[in-house]
Amino acid sequence: MQRTVDKIIDRYGAEEAELLAVLMDIQAEYNYLPRPALERVSEVMGVSRSRINYMATFFSAFSLEERGKHICTVCMGTACHVRGAPMLVEEFERILEVKAGGTTEDMQFTLETVNCVGACALGPLVIVDGEYHGNQKSAQVSRLVKKVRKADAKEGAA
Amino acid sequence: MIDIVIDGKTIQAEQGASLLQTALDNGIDIPHLCYHPAVEAYGACRLCLVEVTAESHGRKKTKLTTSCNYPVLPGIEVVTDSENIRENRKGVLELLIARAPKAKRVRELAAEYGVDAQAYPVSGEECILCGLCIQVCKDVMGVEALGFIGRGDKKDVGTPFDDLSKECIGCASCASVCPTQCIEVIDTADTRELPRWRAIHKLVRCRICGKAVATEKHLAHLKKTVNMDEDVRSVCPTCRREFYAKQAMAEGHM
Ligand code: SF4
Ligand code: SF4
Ligand code: FES
Ligand code: FES
Numbered sequence: 001m002q003r004t005v006d007k008i009i010d011r012y013g014a015e016e017a018e019l020l021a022v023l024m025d026i027q028a029e030y031n032y033l034p035r036p037a038l039e040r041v042s043e044v045m046g047v048s049r050s051r052i053n054y055m056a057t058f059f060s061a062f063s064l065e066e067r068g069k070h071i072c073t074v075c076m077g078t079a080c081h082v083r084g085a086p087m088l089v090e091e092f093e094r095i096l097e098v099k100a101g102g103t104t105e106d107m108q109f110t111l112e113t114v115n116c117v118g119a120c121a122l123g124p125l126v127i128v129d130g131e132y133h134g135n136q137k138s139a140q141v142s143r144l145v146k147k148v149r150k151a152d153a154k155e156g157a158a
Numbered sequence: 159m160i161d162i163v164i165d166g167k168t169i170q171a172e173q174g175a176s177l178l179q180t181a182l183d184n185g186i187d188i189p190h191l192c193y194h195p196a197v198e199a200y201g202a203c204r205l206c207l208v209e210v211t212a213e214s215h216g217r218k219k220t221k222l223t224t225s226c227n228y229p230v231l232p233g234i235e236v237v238t239d240s241e242n243i244r245e246n247r248k249g250v251l252e253l254l255i256a257r258a259p260k261a262k263r264v265r266e267l268a269a270e271y272g273v274d275a276q277a278y279p280v281s282g283e284e285c286i287l288c289g290l291c292i293q294v295c296k297d298v299m300g301v302e303a304l305g306f307i308g309r310g311d312k313k314d315v316g317t318p319f320d321d322l323s324k325e326c327i328g329c330a331s332c333a334s335v336c337p338t339q340c341i342e343v344i345d346t347a348d349t350r351e352l353p354r355w356r357a358i359h360k361l362v363r364c365r366i367c368g369k370a371v372a373t374e375k376h377l378a379h380l381k382k383t384v385n386m387d388e389d390v391r392s393v394c395p396t397c398r399r400e401f402y403a404k405q406a407m408a409e410g411h412m
Contacts, residue, residue, distance in 0.1 A: 035319060049325065050292075050305030053318030057308040064319075 004029060005040040014045045019055060023062060031071065031110075032063040060114060068103045068110035070148050072096070073127040077116025080123035084137070088124055089113060091138040095145055108152075109145075163235040171230045178206050178225040181238060188225055188238050189247065189267055191254075191337040192288035197297045199226035202288045203337075204250045205267070207243055211235040222246060248273055260284045261338035284340035287313055291332035291341060299331055300383065303355065317355045328352065328359035328373035345370055364394035366401075 008025045012018035022045070026037050033056050042049045056062045074080075074089050089100050089111075096109050103110040119125055122134030128144050136144075159170045164181055171180045176199055181188050190206040193199050201224040211220040212234045222242065237243070248271045254261075255268045255275055261284040268275045292304045292315060303325035307314045317323040328350050333341040344351040350359045350373050359373035371377070371394045380386050393401060 038319075048296075048302035048305070049318040050302050054305045054307060058306075 001034065001036055002040055005037045006044060009041065009044050016045065016047050016051075019045065019047055019052065023052070023055060027062055031067045031069070032065060034066070035064075063110075066103070066107070068108050069152075070108060070129050071110050071112060071127075072144070073112045073114055074100075075115075075117050075119075075123065075125040075127070076113040077120065077123075079116070079120035080125050083124045085113075085124040087138045088126060088136055088141055091141040092145075095142055109148075160230070160232050162230055162233070165236070165238055173230055173232065175230045176226055177208070177210070177228040177230055177234075177236065180230055181208075181225065181236070186238055189270075190226060191263070191286060192290050193226035194290055194294065194335050196335070197290070197293040200289070200293065201227040202290075203254065203286060205247060205254070207246050207250070209237040209240060209243060211237075244271065247271055254286050258283045258286045258338060258340075261286060261340060263338050284338050285315060285336075286338055287315060288337060289315065290335050290337065291315060294331050294335050295326075299327070299329055299379075301325055301327055301329075301379070303327070303357075304332065317357070321356070323355050323357040326352065326355050326357040326359075327375040327379045328357060329376045329379070362392055364397055365392050366397040367394060369394045369396070 005026065008022055008029070011025065012021045019041070022041060023033060026041070027033055030037065038049070038052050038056065041047065042052055056064055072092055074085055074092060076085050076089070092111050093099055096104055096111055098104045098109065098111055100111050100113050117125060117127070119132065119134065122132070124136050126133045126136045126141070126144065128148060133140070133144065160173050161168050162171050162180075163169070164184065164186055167184075169180065169184050176193070178188055178190055178193055178199070179195060188206050188208060191203040192201070193206060204224060206225045207222055208225045208228075209220055210223055210228060211218055212231065213219075225236075225238075251264070251268045251271050251273045254264050255273060258264050259275070260282060264286060265275045287306075289306065292306065295304045296302045303317055303323050304315060305318060307316050307318075317326065330343045330350070330352070332355075333339075333343045333352070341352065341354050344353070345361060348361050348363070350361050350370075351357070359375055361370050362372060362374055362377055363369065364371050371392060372380075377392070
């Protein structure tokens with residue numbers, strides 16, 4: 001992990017101003033911000049752990065807890081909320097057997113909610129592994145999950 | 159030194175100095191929470207509001223501003239108490255007491271400004287998130303053990319991550335400047351605990367009288383920063399003075 005982190009820092013340089021970019025890349029690499037990676041960032045960039053922790057907890061895009069291989073995000077902003085987002089969350093919770101904010105035991109899925117991603121007209125909105133799906137109904141949730149599982153199975157077989 | 163006017167009185171002040179500090183030095187009280195002379199003012203609590211009249215482009219303009227981070231400038235006229243100021247401070251206090259209903263200092267000020275403190279239950283939080291502890295730890299001690307965590311209604315101050323604080327040296331500077339006194343320091347025979355920061359330290363006692371001098375880590379930090387000699391560091395200030403006095407006498411300086 002140290003090598004990976006060092007490589008990411010090399011990309012931007014060890015200036016404190018690049019901290020956000022570095023954390024974003026670490027998050028992209030691991031799907032969360034592993035503690036050892038942050039310790040390494042503090043060491044190499046000379047930024048205090050307090051400062052890193054503040055940034056890591058300030059943006060909801062960051063997670064300090066290990067997350068699943070796949071991230072399902074349901075928008076719970078006002079527009080999506082009134083169009084039935086809570087029902088989508090419930091459906092995800094039922095299918096994945098995990099509460100919002102949690103990760104399945106097999107570390108395959110993390111279910112998250114956000115407050116408005118700026119695409120209200122398409123609400124209710126679901127984002128699966130960075131892909132946006134608009135106008136979702138609860139019936140479509142199981143299809144989204146199945147699609148991901150199928151792709152994984154294929155990958156595993158290949 | 160330049161002349162400025164505060165509440166109708168002409169006062170000699172140093173240009174560029176903190177307006178709040180200047181007022182305080184001249185016996186004019188302006189309520190404030192997050193200001194401390196040891197660190198640069200950063201205007202977090204918004205309580206130290208005053209009205210400043212200054213000339214810009216040939217016209218006099220009055221504005222409401224925080225005084226701790228407002229510099230003394232030539233020709234300014236300052237009012238520290240008015241209907242408008244009180245109204246605004248009251249608004250600030252309403253927010254502060256909603257955040258930290260348990261903080262004694264906030265409750266006192268709220269009562270003084272006619273904010274109904276009774277409306278807020280005395281439970282929970284005492285920290286007003288002013289960040290003074292963070293500043294002092296970083297800028298005065300050079301430690302950076304503390305930082306803000308999260309944002310919005312989940313914002314907090316604390317140490318990073320979950321285990322015992324690695325950085326904290328147990329100097330208790332943060333506790334001594336906290337305006338709401340919500341950083342507890344528990345000293346026992348040989349430990350000092352700061353539960354809020356999840357820090358437990360070994361206390362070093364004075365070699366002569368046995369009083370607590372400082373934590374082990376604090377002494378190690380002093381050694382690095384001011385290069386103090388080991389013998390002197392493990393003696394409390396009182397005994398240290400006596401020690402030097404005796405030494406001076408023995409050497410015939412006194
Ligand atoms: S006691 Fe710890 S947290 Fe407080 S100022 Fe000292 S080093 Fe910082
Ligand atoms: S603990 Fe005290 S000094 Fe630190 S932010 Fe809270 S109120 Fe301010
Ligand atoms: S509320 Fe969901 S995108 Fe704005
Ligand atoms: S004392 Fe000036 S803003 Fe807090």
